[in-house]
Amino acid sequence: MKIYIYESGHIDLEAPINMTQAQFDIFAQFLEDNFHVDYVDKVEATKKAGTWEGDHKDWTLEDYLALLEPIDNLSLAAKMDRTEMGIRMKPSCLARHP
Numbered sequence: 001m002k003i004y005i006y007e008s009g010h011i012d013l014e015a016p017i018n019m020t021q022a023q024f025d026i027f028a029q030f031l032e033d034n035f036h037v038d039y040v041d042k043v044e045a046t047k048k049a050g051t052w053e054g055d056h057k058d059w060t061l062e063d064y065l066a067l068l069e070p071i072d073n074l075s076l077a078a079k080m081d082r083t084e085m086g087i088r089m090k091p092s093c094l095a096r097h098p
Contacts, residue, residue, distance in 0.1 A: 001013060001014055001015065001017070002014035003035075004076070004088070005035065006073070006084045006085070006088070007072055007073055007074040007084065008074050008084050010084070011035055011037060012033065012085065056079075059090065061073065063080055066079065066080060067087070068089060073087045073088055
């Protein structure tokens with residue numbers, strides 16, 4: 001399992017984890033002890049990829065070029081009015097697959 005730690009201090013997991021309340025309590029304590037997390041959000045259910053119901057912001061040529069700038073993701077997210085996660089995910093979406 002990968003744990004993503006963003007420059008903003010937010011932590012995200014690569015994939016959802018199903019666990020009992022007792023397991024969740026232990027995992028939340030692990031995150032608090034090792035990553036100094038103040039709050040752990042328990043998500044009851046997840047949606048499939050591509051089911052986002054929020055506002056969609058298309059990527060422009062300028063946005064793609066901005067990804068090449070030597071600037072940290074948090075600053076880039078603020079500059080582009082996007083989330084830090086969106087900035088981190090976009091380069092992987094652009095990768096060519098064999």
